[in-house]
Amino acid sequence: MALEVLLVEDSKTQAAQIKETLESVGLRVRVAYDGPDGLREAIANPPSLIILDVKLPSMDGFQVCRRLKRNPATQDIPIIMLTEKAGPKATMSGLRAGADDYIPKDIFASEHLITTLQELGILE
């Protein structure tokens, strides 16, 4: 059975683009559109991987990441953060929150995402 990814992204357009990329490599994708919904989804039905936007309504991606990494039910799930901001402070905030990678939403984002999925053993 295909591995499942939980994508937490408030932009429906961007969520659709990322979902398409992930499905093109054989992954199943569930989407949550805000932080609290993403947390509930991750805890209720832990996925193989979480892809988390930084800028989310109600609770930002850093907070979501920290809570997931503190919860024994979800702490071992790899988390990749996607962001518009990739400056030094934001990058370190993401990695210190426990993210396994921090990828800027640029023209290389899909490629980096796939490479990271391979590195994490999600894809062959």
Place this chain on the structure above:
Amino acid sequence: MPQSRSPYSMRPPVMSVRVEDSMDIMIVRDTVRRAAGLLGFLPAYRAQLASAAATLAELVLNTGEAHTIHLNGVANGIKTGLQISAETPWLAGVSVNNVLTALRSKLGDLVDEIMLEGDDVPTIIMIMWLSDTRERVHDS
């Protein structure tokens, strides 16, 4: 194209990116990730290195100068790492301590070493060393 310099011995990979506009900064990020991946850095550390290199490229670009970001593997005894460097001729004559303080304040969390080498043409050098916690485990 100017050559890279280092206080350590250099080893592959050896890459460089000419930075002339903001689009090139994305290419710097991408190239650093590739170089760091070749050396075996885990994704989180590739992200740190990419952020450090992009910030350096932005800083230099903000001076209005096109420049080249050099990426080299480096070795110091049994340690290996990735060096990111750029020549910064406009820093000639500027206090090395002031430059290093500013750079370390902005980039110190992202890399292990930040140096300013050379008098005539100062070169900013940043290095992250590989360690067990930073390195991908290879299947054998």
